[in-house]
Amino acid sequence: MANRNHAKKEHAYKIIDREIKSHSVNNLLFFYGEEDFLIHWAVETIVKEYVNEACRELNFSRLDGNAVTFEQIRNNCETLPFISEKRVVLISDFKLIEGIKSRFINEEEEKLLVSYLKQLPEHCILIITADSADKRKRLYKAVLDQGSVYEFGKLDESSLISYITKRFRKSGKKAKPSVIAQIIETSGYYDKDTDYSLYNLENDIKKAIAYNDDIYIEPESVYNTISGNLDTDVFAMIDSLSQNRKEDAYHILHNLLSSGENEFKLLALLASQFEIVLAIKEMKEEGKSFLQMKEILGIHEYRIKKAAFFTNKYTISSLKKILMKIYNIDKSIKTGLLEPSLALEIFISEI
Structure with a gap:
C-alpha cells in the first residue's frame, strides 16, 4: 500500500476531502486531534461515499476502542460488503494507539493486530480515531507505514472564515468581514487552553441565524448568541480598561464572578494577557x-494579533506597573490582606 502521509501545511480535512472526491482513499486510516467535529465529518463522508445508505447497518461497523478485541477487529474487517463498494469499520477512541494499555488486547494480540494491518482485505476501509497518538508505539508505526495518518488540529484563520461564511450562506444569511472577525474573537477559538471547538461554533452559528431575522447577521446577534470563553471576557475587560471605560470593566468582572468564575483564575489570566501584551510591545520596539x-x-x-491591538495604548513602563499591581494583589489575597473580589475591583479602579 502506498504511504500517503502529509505535511502539516495543508489541513487534514482538505487532504481527505480531495482524496474522497478522487476515490483514492487508503483502506487503513488514522484520524486524531482536537477537532472532533472534523473527524466525525471525515468518517461520515467516507461512509456516504463507499457504503450504500440502504445497507448502512450491514456495511458500517462502529467498535468501541476502549473495549474492542483483536478478534472483533479481524472478524469485522473480513466480513464482505453487501451491495456496497466497501465495508467500513470504525474503531473509535482507540486508547491503545495513544500508548494506553488495554484490558482487552494484550501485548501478543497487539503484535497480531500490527501484523494483520499489513494484510487488510481490499474490500474493507478500517478507520481508527483517537485524541492523540503515541508515535513511539509499534501500532502507530504500523499505521503510518501501511496507511494514512491525519491530524485534525484547529482550522487556520482563512479556513475558519470560509467555514463561517459558508454556514451563513447555506442558511440564506450574510455577514460582513467585521462581524465574522467579531465571531472569531468572541468565541475565543484560538485562545490558549480553550475547549471551544467547531462543535461549539456550529451551535453558536445556529443560534445567531435563529436570532437574526434580517439577511445580514448583526453585531448584536453575535453578542447575544456566541458563548465564548473566559479568555475572551478577560480580553474584553482589558479593552475596556485601555479605553478608560471602567464601568464596562466592572460590569464584565461582576458578570464573571456571579457566574462562578474563580478570582485566582481571573487574576492569573489578567497577568498572562498583560504579559503577552508587554512581550509583543518589547519585541515590536x-x-x-x-x-x-x-x-x-x-x-x-x-x-x-489580539494582544498587539493593545500595544499602542500602553507604554512599556505602564505595562510593567500594571503587572506589578497584579502580582502584589495576588500576594495580598494569598496572605489574607484583601478579599479576592474586592482586590479585583481595586485593581480596576487603580488602572
Whole structure:
C-alpha cells in the first residue's frame, strides 16, 4: 500500500476531502486531534461515499476502542460488503494507539493486530480515531507505514472564515468581514487552553441565524448568541480598561464572578494577557517581525494579533506597573490582606 502521509501545511480535512472526491482513499486510516467535529465529518463522508445508505447497518461497523478485541477487529474487517463498494469499520477512541494499555488486547494480540494491518482485505476501509497518538508505539508505526495518518488540529484563520461564511450562506444569511472577525474573537477559538471547538461554533452559528431575522447577521446577534470563553471576557475587560471605560470593566468582572468564575483564575489570566501584551510591545520596539514573535511566544497568530491591538495604548513602563499591581494583589489575597473580589475591583479602579 502506498504511504500517503502529509505535511502539516495543508489541513487534514482538505487532504481527505480531495482524496474522497478522487476515490483514492487508503483502506487503513488514522484520524486524531482536537477537532472532533472534523473527524466525525471525515468518517461520515467516507461512509456516504463507499457504503450504500440502504445497507448502512450491514456495511458500517462502529467498535468501541476502549473495549474492542483483536478478534472483533479481524472478524469485522473480513466480513464482505453487501451491495456496497466497501465495508467500513470504525474503531473509535482507540486508547491503545495513544500508548494506553488495554484490558482487552494484550501485548501478543497487539503484535497480531500490527501484523494483520499489513494484510487488510481490499474490500474493507478500517478507520481508527483517537485524541492523540503515541508515535513511539509499534501500532502507530504500523499505521503510518501501511496507511494514512491525519491530524485534525484547529482550522487556520482563512479556513475558519470560509467555514463561517459558508454556514451563513447555506442558511440564506450574510455577514460582513467585521462581524465574522467579531465571531472569531468572541468565541475565543484560538485562545490558549480553550475547549471551544467547531462543535461549539456550529451551535453558536445556529443560534445567531435563529436570532437574526434580517439577511445580514448583526453585531448584536453575535453578542447575544456566541458563548465564548473566559479568555475572551478577560480580553474584553482589558479593552475596556485601555479605553478608560471602567464601568464596562466592572460590569464584565461582576458578570464573571456571579457566574462562578474563580478570582485566582481571573487574576492569573489578567497577568498572562498583560504579559503577552508587554512581550509583543518589547519585541515590536526591538524590530522583530510577526513571524519571529509567533516563534518566540509559541502561541497562535490570532492571539498575537489580539494582544498587539493593545500595544499602542500602553507604554512599556505602564505595562510593567500594571503587572506589578497584579502580582502584589495576588500576594495580598494569598496572605489574607484583601478579599479576592474586592482586590479585583481595586485593581480596576487603580488602572
